[in-house]
Amino acid sequence: MNPLPRCADWSALDTCQRINILARPPRLHDAGQLADVRAIIAAVRARGDAALREIGLRLDRCELATFEVGAAEFTAAERAVDAGARAAMRRAVARVEAFHAAQKPRPFALDTAPGMRCEQLWRPIGRVGLYAPAGSAPLPSTVWMLGVPARVAGCGEILLATPPRADGSADPAILVAARLCGIERVFKLGGAQAIAALAYGTESVPRCAKLFGPGNSWVTTAKLEVAADPDGAAIDMPAGPSEVLVIADDAADPAFVAADLLAQAEHGADSQVLLASPSQRLLDAVLHALEIQLASLPRAAIARAALAHARLIRVPDLDCAIEIAERYAPEHLIVNTRDARALLPMIANAGSIFLGGWSPETLGDYCAGPNHVLPTLGFARAFSGVGVESFLRRVYVQEASSAGLRAIGPDAARLARAEALEAHARAVDLRLAALDRGSAALGAGGDA
Amino acid sequence: MNPLPRCADWSALDTCQRINILARPPRLHDAGQLADVRAIIAAVRARGDAALREIGLRLDRCELATFEVGAAEFTAAERAVDAGARAAMRRAVARVEAFHAAQKPRPFALDTAPGMRCEQLWRPIGRVGLYAPAGSAPLPSTVWMLGVPARVAGCGEILLATPPRADGSADPAILVAARLCGIERVFKLGGAQAIAALAYGTESVPRCAKLFGPGNSWVTTAKLEVAADPDGAAIDMPAGPSEVLVIADDAADPAFVAADLLAQAEHGADSQVLLASPSQRLLDAVLHALEIQLASLPRAAIARAALAHARLIRVPDLDCAIEIAERYAPEHLIVNTRDARALLPMIANAGSIFLGGWSPETLGDYCAGPNHVLPTLGFARAFSGVGVESFLRRVYVQEASSAGLRAIGPDAARLARAEALEAHARAVDLRLAALDRGSAALGAGGDA
Numbered sequence: 001m002n003p004l005p006r007c008a009d010w011s012a013l014d015t016c017q018r019i020n021i022l023a024r025p026p027r028l029h030d031a032g033q034l035a036d037v038r039a040i041i042a043a044v045r046a047r048g049d050a051a052l053r054e055i056g057l058r059l060d061r062c063e064l065a066t067f068e069v070g071a072a073e074f075t076a077a078e079r080a081v082d083a084g085a086r087a088a089m090r091r092a093v094a095r096v097e098a099f100h101a102a103q104k105p106r107p108f109a110l111d112t113a114p115g116m117r118c119e120q121l122w123r124p125i126g127r128v129g130l131y132a133p134a135g136s137a138p139l140p141s142t143v144w145m146l147g148v149p150a151r152v153a154g155c156g157e158i159l160l161a162t163p164p165r166a167d168g169s170a171d172p173a174i175l176v177a178a179r180l181c182g183i184e185r186v187f188k189l190g191g192a193q194a195i196a197a198l199a200y201g202t203e204s205v206p207r208c209a210k211l212f213g214p215g216n217s218w219v220t221t222a223k224l225e226v227a228a229d230p231d232g233a234a235i236d237m238p239a240g241p242s243e244v245l246v247i248a249d250d251a252a253d254p255a256f257v258a259a260d261l262l263a264q265a266e267h268g269a270d271s272q273v274l275l276a277s278p279s280q281r282l283l284d285a286v287l288h289a290l291e292i293q294l295a296s297l298p299r300a301a302i303a304r305a306a307l308a309h310a311r312l313i314r315v316p317d318l319d320c321a322i323e324i325a326e327r328y329a330p331e332h333l334i335v336n337t338r339d340a341r342a343l344l345p346m347i348a349n350a351g352s353i354f355l356g357g358w359s360p361e362t363l364g365d366y367c368a369g370p371n372h373v374l375p376t377l378g379f380a381r382a383f384s385g386v387g388v389e390s391f392l393r394r395v396y397v398q399e400a401s402s403a404g405l406r407a408i409g410p411d412a413a414r415l416a417r418a419e420a421l422e423a424h425a426r427a428v429d430l431r432l433a434a435l436d437r438g439s440a441a442l443g444a445g446g447d448a
Numbered sequence: 449m450n451p452l453p454r455c456a457d458w459s460a461l462d463t464c465q466r467i468n469i470l471a472r473p474p475r476l477h478d479a480g481q482l483a484d485v486r487a488i489i490a491a492v493r494a495r496g497d498a499a500l501r502e503i504g505l506r507l508d509r510c511e512l513a514t515f516e517v518g519a520a521e522f523t524a525a526e527r528a529v530d531a532g533a534r535a536a537m538r539r540a541v542a543r544v545e546a547f548h549a550a551q552k553p554r555p556f557a558l559d560t561a562p563g564m565r566c567e568q569l570w571r572p573i574g575r576v577g578l579y580a581p582a583g584s585a586p587l588p589s590t591v592w593m594l595g596v597p598a599r600v601a602g603c604g605e606i607l608l609a610t611p612p613r614a615d616g617s618a619d620p621a622i623l624v625a626a627r628l629c630g631i632e633r634v635f636k637l638g639g640a641q642a643i644a645a646l647a648y649g650t651e652s653v654p655r656c657a658k659l660f661g662p663g664n665s666w667v668t669t670a671k672l673e674v675a676a677d678p679d680g681a682a683i684d685m686p687a688g689p690s691e692v693l694v695i696a697d698d699a700a701d702p703a704f705v706a707a708d709l710l711a712q713a714e715h716g717a718d719s720q721v722l723l724a725s726p727s728q729r730l731l732d733a734v735l736h737a738l739e740i741q742l743a744s745l746p747r748a749a750i751a752r753a754a755l756a757h758a759r760l761i762r763v764p765d766l767d768c769a770i771e772i773a774e775r776y777a778p779e780h781l782i783v784n785t786r787d788a789r790a791l792l793p794m795i796a797n798a799g800s801i802f803l804g805g806w807s808p809e810t811l812g813d814y815c816a817g818p819n820h821v822l823p824t825l826g827f828a829r830a831f832s833g834v835g836v837e838s839f840l841r842r843v844y845v846q847e848a849s850s851a852g853l854r855a856i857g858p859d860a861a862r863l864a865r866a867e868a869l870e871a872h873a874r875a876v877d878l879r880l881a882a883l884d885r886g887s888a889a890l891g892a893g894g895d896a
Contacts, residue, residue, distance in 0.1 A: 027678070085866050088859040095560040095856070102558050103568055110550050112543040112817035120551060120818070123796035125830055139867055173866055210830040224676065230475070230688065234830035240678065253882065259875035266871040298870045344845065348571035355847035360875040363848055366863040367856050369560035370568070370844035382573055382658040382682035384842035394832035396818035397792065399803035400811055408543070408815055411536040415814040418533050418621055419587055422746045423714040427707035427808040434701065 005273070005290075005310035007283065010320060021311055022328045024240070024272065024377055030217070037221045041196040048202035055193045062164045067197075067204055069170050069186040077175035086176055092367035093144045093180045099369030100152045103388045115404030119397040124154040127206060128391060129198030129233070130183070131213035132162045134190070138171035139214070141365065145372045146212045146386065147181025153391035158183050159208060161198055163190025191215075192222035199226035199233035210234040212386065214373065236386055240377035243272035244361060245330035245350075247321040247343075250278075252336040252357060254285035258293050260334055260360055261286070261310065262303050269305035272376075274328065276313045276321040283312050322346045329380040332361050351375050351385045402435050453721070453738075453758035455731065458768060469759055470776045472688070472720065472825055478665070485669045489644040496650035503641045510612045515645075515652055517618055517634040525623035534624055540815035541592045541628045547817030548600045551836045563852030567845035572602040575654060576839060577646030577681070578631070579661035580610040582638065586619035587662070589813065593820045594660045594834065595629030601839035606631050607656060609646055611638025639663075640670035647674035647681035658682040660834065662821065684834055688825035691720035692809060693778035693798075695769040695791075698726075700784040700805060702733035706741050708782055708808055709734070709758065710751050717753035720824075722776065724761045724769040731760050770794045777828040780809050799828045850883050 008021055043051040049067075057063050078086075109119040130146040133139050143160065150158045160183050162174050170188050178186050187205055189197055195215075201207030211223060211233050220239050226232030244264035248257045257275065264273050277283050290307065294300050315321045322343055325333055329349035337343065340355040347353060351374030354361055365372050373386035400408070409428040416424035456469055491499040497515075505511050526534075557567040578594040581587050591608065598606045608631050610622050618636050626634050635653055637645055643663075649655030659671060659681050668687050674680030692712040696705045705723065712721050725731050738755065742748050763769045770791055773781055777797035785791065788803040795801060799822030802809055813820050821834035848856070857876040864872035 024678070085862060088862045091856075091859055092863060095564075098560050099558055099566050102556055105553065108550055110547055110817065112546050116543075116811070116816055118547050118817040120835075121792075126796065137868060141863060141867065228672070228676075230472070230686070230825040230827065234827070238678070255878055256875070256882075259871065259878050262871040263869070263875045266869060293871075293874070297874075298868070303871065341847065344569075348574065348841070348843070350843060352844040352846065355845060356849075358850050358853040358879060359846055359848045360853075360860075360879060362860045362864055362872045362875050363564070363853070363856060364844070364846045365872060366860045368564055368846045368848070368860075369558065369566040370846060374844075377678040379678065379682070380841070382841070384840075385844060387568075387842055389837070389842075392832075393796070393828070393830070394835055394837075395796070395798060396800040396812070396822075396833060397803060398800065398807055398812045398816045398818060399789065400807040400816070401804075402806050405806040405808075405811070408539075408811060411539055412808075412810045412814045412816075414533060414536045415540060415589060416810055419589065420585060420746070421711070421714060423707065423710040423741075423751065424810045424813060426741070426745075427704070427711045427810050430703055430707050431806060431808060434704075 005287070005307050005312050007312045009314045010324065011316050021313065022324065025270070025309070027240070033217060033221060037192045037218060037225060040192040041222060041225055044193055044196035044202065045200045049204050052189060052193055052197055052202060056164070056189070060164055060190060062166060062168050064164060064168055064188055067187045067189055069175060069188060073169060074175055074179060077170070077172035080172035081176045085173070089140065089144070089177055089180055093148060095367050095369045096144055096148045097152065100149045100388050104152055105389060105392070113404060113407040115401035116408055117399045117404070121395045121397060122392045123395050124156065125209050125391055125393065126155070127157040127159065127208045128155050129208035129211045130158065130160045131194060131211065131215055131219060132160060132174050133215050134163045134165070134171045134174060138174055140171070140173040140177040141372065142213055143174055143177035143183070144181050147178065147183050149371065149386060149388045150391045151182050153388050155391050157206065159198065159206065160186045161189045161194040162186065163194070164188035191218045195219055195222035195226060208233055212236040212373070212390070214239055236373060236390055237375055237383050238377070238379060241270040241272055242267045243331040243376055244334060245274040245276065245325055245328055245332070246334040246336060247318065247325060248275065248277045248282055249318060249337040250282050251338040252282060254282055254289045256357060256360070257282070257286045257336060258289035261290065262293055262297060263360065263362060264332070265303035265306035265310065266297065266299040269302055271306040273306055273310035274313065274330070276315050276324050278315050278317050278321065280314055283314060286312070318343060325350065329378045331374045331376045331380065334359070334361060349380050351380045405431055406435065453735070453755050453760050455760045457762045458772065459764050469761065470772065473718065473757070475688070481665060481669060485640045485666060485673060488640040489670060489673055492641055492644035492650065493648045497652050500637060500641055500645055500650060504612070504637070508612055508638060510614060510616050512612060512616055512636055515635045515637055517623060517636060521617060522623055522627060525618070525620035528620035529624045533621070537588070537592070537625055537628055541596060543815050543817045544592055544596045545600065548597045548836050552600055553837060553840070561852060561855040563849035564856055565847045565852070569843045569845060570840045571843050572604065573657050573839055573841065574603070575605040575607065575656045576603050577656035577659045578606065578608045579642060579659065579663055579667060580608060580622050581663055582611045582613070582619045582622060586622055588619070588621040588625040589820065590661055591622055591625035591631070592629050595626065595631050597819065597834060597836045598839045599630050601836050603839050605633070605654065607646065607654065608634045609637045609642040610634065611642070612636035639666045643667055643670035643674060656681055660684040660821070660838070662687055684821060684838055685823055685831050686825070686827060689718040689720055690715045691779040691824055692782060693722040693724065693773055693776055693780070694782040694784060695766065695773060696723065696725045696730055697766060697785040698730050699786040700730060702730055702737045704805060704808070705730070705734045705784060706737035709738065710741055710745060711808070711810060712780070713751035713754035713758065714745065714747040717750055719754040721754055721758035722761065722778070724763050724772050726763050726765050726769065728762055731762060734760070766791060773798065777826045779822045779824045779828065782807070782809060797828050799823050799833045853879055854883065
């Protein structure tokens with residue numbers, strides 16, 4: 001049995017100890033894995049489908065005639081998933097879609113001077129590649145958390161890659177989710193080879209401009225590699241183990257808090273689980289509730305491994321708990337306190353926030369509406385979770401009439417000369433001179 | 449004298465030749481520079497200001513007692529820049545601010561089920577670091593293109609780094625621009641050491657969560673390094689040489705087109721300059737105008753070097769020109785045709801678009817309103833230019849009432865069990881059971 005979570009009293013810690021207790025575990029640089037990932041990417045770029053087939057046989061022990069899921073397999077998947085689960089998925093997709101539709105940004109136009117029209121347009125990314133982990137733990141929810149915003153954004157083509165099972169089929173729930181999101185093309189590919197295929201294209205897999213989705217260390221390493229290559233593909237964000245920080249006061253039900261911590265802990269041994277509370281009574285009760293709930297948990301061994309490095313922190317007050325959250329910048333922040341909403345204005349560094357006792361993270365993980373692909377590893381200090389905009393680009397448009405050029409051209413030319421960029425200035429001056437000649441020819445006020 | 453730009457007839461090219469003519473130059477992987485950058489970053493992390501001082505002495509040949517610009521230097525800078533330039537800068541800042549204020553996203557809230565409140569908030573990044581190149585070509589315009597959106601976003605602290613001049617002072621125009629944007633703290637630091645200081649902090653430079661701005665290969669290499677480190681800092685985007693693609697028909701004035709190409713070409717020998725036109729007459733006239741305009745251009749040598757690898761492409765029609773633009777995905781796209789706006793709906797892959805004959809890129813480079821920090825190297829296929837949102841994070845909030853939990857909790861628990869995440873399901877079920885107990889105690893319809 002693993003040791004209990006690490007307990008600490010924030011007031012008793014010195015600066016170094018405070019930094020240490022909020023530190024993520026060091027990520028071991030696995031040079032061997034990086035070399036393997038690079039070799040896989042190089043092979044897929046060089047030999048396309050043939051390389052995918054070889055690597056699949058070697059790593060997934062599965063030989064596929066075609067990677068793409070056909071109509072018959074989609075039909076079989078519908079039959080394999082029970083009607084109740086399909087209905088729950090449909091409702092989840094509808095709620096996630098309602099939220100993301102509200103999120104869709106609008107274009108605007110603004111004249112910053114008379115005749116100087118400036119616009120911001122939004123354009124969907126042409127072709128995007130989504131990745132849904134499968135294998136021991138298929139995650140169909142990832143399919144709608146990526147597929148819905150891609151569809152709302154209007155991406156031209158949405159591809160999905162997911163690892164094949166031992167018998168060469170795809171996970172049926174993932175296929176059902178793909179169909180619910182309007183994803184027509186699913187490829188049975190996993191790991192670094194899937195990322196390489198989506199980023200560079202092969203005979204059977206079209207090349208994508210941006211890749212999305214969680215995955216194991218092979219997938220995330222491959223994503224960082226293709227993102228670093230201008231000929232590769234953009235990625236949603238760098239990813240690490242999932243995280244939750246719970247802030248709770250003595251009004252919180254300790255069983256609820258324990259359940260929320262365990263929901264995080266069951267993800268994997270590397271899950272990050274933190275609790276900050278001003279109430280020693282609550283902390284003690286949560287520890288007790290953890291033991292009780294662990295006793296009957298199917299993934300208890302994984303949860304215990306994660307809890308072994310969990311941190312339960314006694315704080316002098318809720319302000320201090322918020323300060324800890326801001327320093328740690330968790331992926332998920334649960335605020336289970338008397339007036340949780342009152343604390344919201346003080347919170348900036350979190351991917352997604354759950355307020356009050358009736359808001360377990362599970363709701364947001366599946367079907368509340370907002371996205372569940374969120375920044376980990378403290379990236380919430382600078383990154384947002386996935387949203388519709390992750391599938392769009394902002395495009396600027398500038399259109400000057402001759403009046404607009406007259407209004408701001410002289411400033412632009414002057415500022416260009418201040419940077420010693422004479423050709424920039426002349427591109428304006430030539431046009432102003434042409435306008436002046438036109439005006440002279442046409443009489444004052446003539447617009448060329 | 450360098451050779452003329454490369455001319456080609458798109459219709460006469462085969463698939464390979466089309467790919468080649470639109471290819472960016474290969475970026476040489478400079479392992480020596482990467483090692484140097486890593487050594488600089490390691491030194492700054494280990495020894496802070498002392499390392500900054502040593503590196504500055506070695507690379508900038510400039511020894512500074514303090515890196516931060518003081519009040520006296522700001523005052524001297526105001527006197528060093530003439531009133532006309534200062535006024536033009538003020539107007540530029542005002543126009544850029546008007547556009548970026550319109551760009552600021554609004555939060556929203558939506559109930560996706562009765563009692564299931566979902567929100568999207570926006571939070572400014574706490575502390576951001578901007579970089580403005582100086583040395584041979586100081587770029588004060590970069591200061592307002594980064595400083596204005598940072599201020600509109602409401603970032604808590606906005607730092608600026610810019611290389612010192614030989615006498616240890618900062619470029620006065622950059623300081624004036626900083627003051628106009630409300631930037632209070634400017635550090636005289638350049639190159640990889642500036643990026644390292646902003647990303648990790650030193651005794652005198654506070655650590656920033658995200659770094660912005662263009663720079664030479666030392667700066668961009670260092671930015672990619674700190675971005676790859678979870679303990680480093682996020683960055684605006686990967687950057688390459690500046691680019692323009694001009695689409696022009698026979699209605700365009702060839703002198704204007706040539707001037708726009710030269711404005712791009714004067715940036716550097718590696719600038720990317722492309723022209724696509726269905727009119728051979730226009731292409732010939734542009735070549736002629738280029739020679740005439742080059743004769744008197746101060747930076748003619750640089751422009752000629754860039755033009756040596758420029759590409760002038762004859763296309764069968766404007767649809768084909770648009771197809772080329774979509775394939776190339778330029779940083780800047782100038783559409784200088786009869787009805788330029790009619791082509792806009794067909795364009796998705798460009799950082800910033802300039803429509804019509806009176807819209808030289810120079811306007812947008814300095815003072816039209818939209819940002820000029822834009823994706824290069826084809827990154828426009830998946831990335832946006834800098835905007836207010838680059839300085840914000842989207843934060844999701846989920847708050848369920850007991851009614852909200854009852855409405856969607858059973859779906860969430862079912863979907864969690866479908867992913868074999870029992871603890872996720874129990875975090876919901878425990879609460880639903882508590883509600884049921886409460887209802888039983890309070891009578892039907894009681895809300896805990």
